[in-house]
Amino acid sequence: MNTVLTQSVLLNNTPDKVLRGCREGDLDCQEQLYRQCYPDMIKVCYRYAGDMDGAGIIFNNAMLRVFKSIKDYTDEGKLMAWVRAIVTNCCIDFVKKQTRFREEAKENMQEYEVSIAAEAFSHISAKEIREIIRLLPNATATVFNLFIYEGLTHKQIAESLGISEGTSKWHVNEGRKLLKARLENFITH
């Protein structure tokens, strides 16, 4: 019964109407926005939580922030980007509670090239890649994900996690190095 209701809401409401409804606290519109954002955002949350329960907690906390501050949202047409930014911040908050970020490098640390055989990617599925990254040390996996998938700069990562830019670069280098080693391991086995 719930599904039927949801579908009818989805069909009947235009994006503007959904946005207006959310601003007025309309639960149906909030549900529509929630379900629209869910597929893309739950993937982001999963990267940092490592399981669906944790991902759900991050996403729900993010959506609570979205519903709370949607009245102040003015950048029409970029709603998804705005939601994504909030989700990313919630992911960072979640990880910071669980992971200790130590200073690993000096400020002048630079990214270095880690060349990976193209062939390595043909032997592995997207799911296996995600699993490899998930099994990196927590701090490294977090920085690596923020840099590669969320597109944050080292400066932004450093500010968000309270580390230096050098440490952020160190983690990305470390992530690439470990990824390469595990991918090559995949080829040989």
Place this chain on the structure above:
Amino acid sequence: MNYDNNHTDKKLQELENQLLPDLSKMDEHWKQISLVLEPGSGTATAPKNFFKRRILLALAAVVIVTIVSLLVSGNLQPVDKRHSAETSLPVASRDTLPHKRSLTIPKPDSTHDVILLKARTTDGRDTVLKAIPAGKPAPGNQRLLLEGFYTRLQKKPEAFLINNKRDTTIRGKEGTQLYIPANSFDAKEDVTLLLTEVYSVNDMITQKLTTTSGGRQLVSGGMIYVDARDKKGDLIDLRDGASLRLDMRPPENGAAMELFYGIDYYRDDQTPVMDSINWQRTNQQFSTGNQPRAYAIIKNPVTFNRKDTMVWEDDSPRYTIKYPIGDTVAGKRDAYIKADSVINKRYGVDINRLGWINCDRFYNEPGPRTELIVDLGGNADYWNTFLVFEKYASIMSPSSKTDNTARFSNVKEGEPAKIIVIGVKKGKLVTAMQNVTISRTPVTNLHFEESSAATFTKNLVNK
């Protein structure tokens, strides 16, 4: 061919985009958040109320601006009291008040009851940490009426003032013990720990604590809430990497329990939305046994003055002294605390987070499952409904609420339980308690009676 960093990044992003999202839990996650979302003014009536409020607010604003401008220009003459009704500002009614999405607890003042959080130092001095309003309800605000009811039921936490530079053991009234190594907190000064112990089912009900993890039913061996505050009464965190040893009362049936952390949804003012607590599994087991479990380095001179004793010793040369449970303790040189036989009877685990902590196990008894439907006889938005199991400490909130019904899914048929409903009807707080045996037959005709925090507690004990 080899990929450089840029190519690798693009390839990784490409592969990630190929991954399909896992939507299997979308409904469950939506249900969790929908319990937290306060319903707005409703699809049908929202625009009407919305515009009505705006018009009234605009009118009020015009009147205010007019009066201010008259005051500034000096044209406003003193008004004869007999005519004051004609010139007074419109009185704010429910319709003119802005709709509040989140609960705001009133600030304590002379018209509100206030709970004082006090800490007692080891030398017997009392110090007031923070005044918390007891939540006297505002007229007509159903949500606040309900929250005020719970605030009155809220257990007062015990407060312990500890020296962050020393290893400390604290013991709650109901038997919880916490071993706190020196410098566990990011604080230079004394730290106050607030501890609330919830071991009985009745306490769980009054504290609005349910026992589910991702929708799965849990059986609880007890819960605690612990937080730490600085001198100003503000929350402080454990230092990164710090862990405390927690001993709780062991479960009566000796079942193996695990550590769960409570994940709350928070309002903007950082107060938790308690009817949405979800317990997150850690895969850490509570352990028993006779081997020493609590060790901490002690660096400062020994001070103790109580009769309760525990044995502790250093590694070389071995010596034994006694120290008081519950006080800050310290040794002349580095040493290790060794848990004594009293402690060894307890049920322990290391924790690295504060907040809500639960000693739990999943309820995995075999048997047919069903959905229990409870007819509330009224709109379910302002009701809190709990399914309380009789044979073990387990409490569930509805998996879903629709119109006048609350539904509890995947519960074992034939289990004796109690339905407890707390809600607001015609501006009054009402409660209902009904014993049921879980079956497919919907529960109807709940008997509601007007209630207060005191009568509700009394009924819980008697029924």
